Amino acid sequence: MSEVKIEGEKQLHGTVKVNGAKNATLPIMAAALLTEGRTVLDRVPRLTDVRTLGIILDALGLSVERSNEHTLELKIEDEKNCECPHKHAISMRAGICVLGPLLAKRGYARVPLPGGCVLGDRPVDLHLKGLRAMGAEIKQRGGYIIASADKLKGNRIYLGGPHGSTVLGTANILMAATLAEGVTLIEHAATEPEICDLANYLKKCGASITGAGTHTIEVEGVQQLEGCLHHIIPDRIEAGTFACAVAIAGGDIILKDARADHMAALRDVMEYMGVNFEIGSKIIRVRREGPLKATDCTALPYPGLPTDMQPQLLSVLTTAMGTSVLTDSVYPERFTHIGELARLGADIVRQGPQAVIRGPASLSGAYVQASDLRGGAALILAGLGSEGETVVTGIEHVDRGYERLDEKLTALGAKIVRKGAPPFQAGQLQLPFHKQAG
Numbered sequence: 001m002s003e004v005k006i007e008g009e010k011q012l013h014g015t016v017k018v019n020g021a022k023n024a025t026l027p028i029m030a031a032a033l034l035t036e037g038r039t040v041l042d043r044v045p046r047l048t049d050v051r052t053l054g055i056i057l058d059a060l061g062l063s064v065e066r067s068n069e070h071t072l073e074l075k076i077e078d079e080k081n082c083e084c085p086h087k088h089a090i091s092m093r094a095g096i097c098v099l100g101p102l103l104a105k106r107g108y109a110r111v112p113l114p115g116g117c118v119l120g121d122r123p124v125d126l127h128l129k130g131l132r133a134m135g136a137e138i139k140q141r142g143g144y145i146i147a148s149a150d151k152l153k154g155n156r157i158y159l160g161g162p163h164g165s166t167v168l169g170t171a172n173i174l175m176a177a178t179l180a181e182g183v184t185l186i187e188h189a190a191t192e193p194e195i196c197d198l199a200n201y202l203k204k205c206g207a208s209i210t211g212a213g214t215h216t217i218e219v220e221g222v223q224q225l226e227g228c229l230h231h232i233i234p235d236r237i238e239a240g241t242f243a244c245a246v247a248i249a250g251g252d253i254i255l256k257d258a259r260a261d262h263m264a265a266l267r268d269v270m271e272y273m274g275v276n277f278e279i280g281s282k283i284i285r286v287r288r289e290g291p292l293k294a295t296d297c298t299a300l301p302y303p304g305l306p307t308d309m310q311p312q313l314l315s316v317l318t319t320a321m322g323t324s325v326l327t328d329s330v331y332p333e334r335f336t337h338i339g340e341l342a343r344l345g346a347d348i349v350r351q352g353p354q355a356v357i358r359g360p361a362s363l364s365g366a367y368v369q370a371s372d373l374r375g376g377a378a379l380i381l382a383g384l385g386s387e388g389e390t391v392v393t394g395i396e397h398v399d400r401g402y403e404r405l406d407e408k409l410t411a412l413g414a415k416i417v418r419k420g421a422p423p424f425q426a427g428q429l430q431l432p433f434h435k436q437a438g
């Protein structure tokens, strides 16, 4: 297990470059299954989730090569295998993204059911409902989704669920609809920027899509999609995580290549708390000088506060003056980090989908364990604000979605030492995915 050791209470100063978004990259990589030509994706972050999906796609006959540190080239070599490899698919939620493209392009898919995880139950009923409405026959056997369709047909599909829209469900139906016969109308579609990025990629490949970014997306199926060159949008969650790091540690940093328009809800909450944001062209300056004020807030689908920022914001709120209530209405169970934050001295009580935080806590370093991606980032941030030394284990969870978070924070003035090799060295290219050991 990898770990980092953090010596806390060091202010952050300097500039950090924000990478391309993980949650835009993964569905767009899967969407390349729909195409005939070559796709070149630029600003692809170096993450273990990207590598895992690359291995899955490689098994499905899509060659995936990193031609440059942040550039992937994808091209279909062979369309015979429609079975998603179990070992890799169950290790990440985004494996489900191959379902729509395989069904639309090859007429058959056998994909492992993603299970529940530390975020709580993560059903795929809305993905399956949408594909069935397009004429797919779907059964579940031996832990797999087995889906077939001679030719998918456009339909009107409502994708709202008990917790709002579904991001990857919208991605799956959107991708499937591009090659379906006729028109598909997706109602209560997710409006996340990552869905717009996927729609923009598909449009460049030749798809006919209107309404992405609103709750109603219309797709008119086409015969064939070509590949294209596409630049992945900046990662609003990585940028937000650095903003939270400054809020906890204090200091003054510049986020380079950040999209302020994708971060309005987070900025609103943090500005109220006393964090200063100055927006320039493709940069955001974030400063925190004085004490922070407590606040109440709720994670909601976009354009609301992202659930993927809830754990990091929870860490920040432990250091704010007064009592805060943080609710997660997207993943009401996403609170495994609370117990570990308590080891650092945080005063948090969980009440169903809400965390009640009494601050300011005087955090002091301890040994804590990350059990998921954003919860792990939240523990590193809390370590920055703790007196003395904090050790966070389970850093492989953090490597799934952040490219060298420890090194980037160190470059801003944090004192962090990593035990164990990082998954990727700066400047070093990865082997083609088919030559990598699992």
Ligand code: EPU
Pocket (backbone or CB within 6 Å): 023, 024, 026, 093, 094, 121, 122, 123, 124, 125, 126, 127, 128, 161, 162, 163, 164, 165, 166, 167, 168, 169, 307, 308, 330, 331, 332, 373, 374, 401
């Ligand atoms: N849901 C259903 N039925 C479904 C699908 C979802 O009830 O068929 C529920 C979920 O249980 C949840 C809510 O709907 O309560 C939203 O889930 P959604 O489907 O939107 O999540 P996702 O698409 O599987 C993506 C991101 C997550 C992010 C969520 C919400 C990727 C690869 N994952 O997951 O990212 O939290 O949207 O914004 O895009 C992360 O990056 O750390 C991460 C977990």
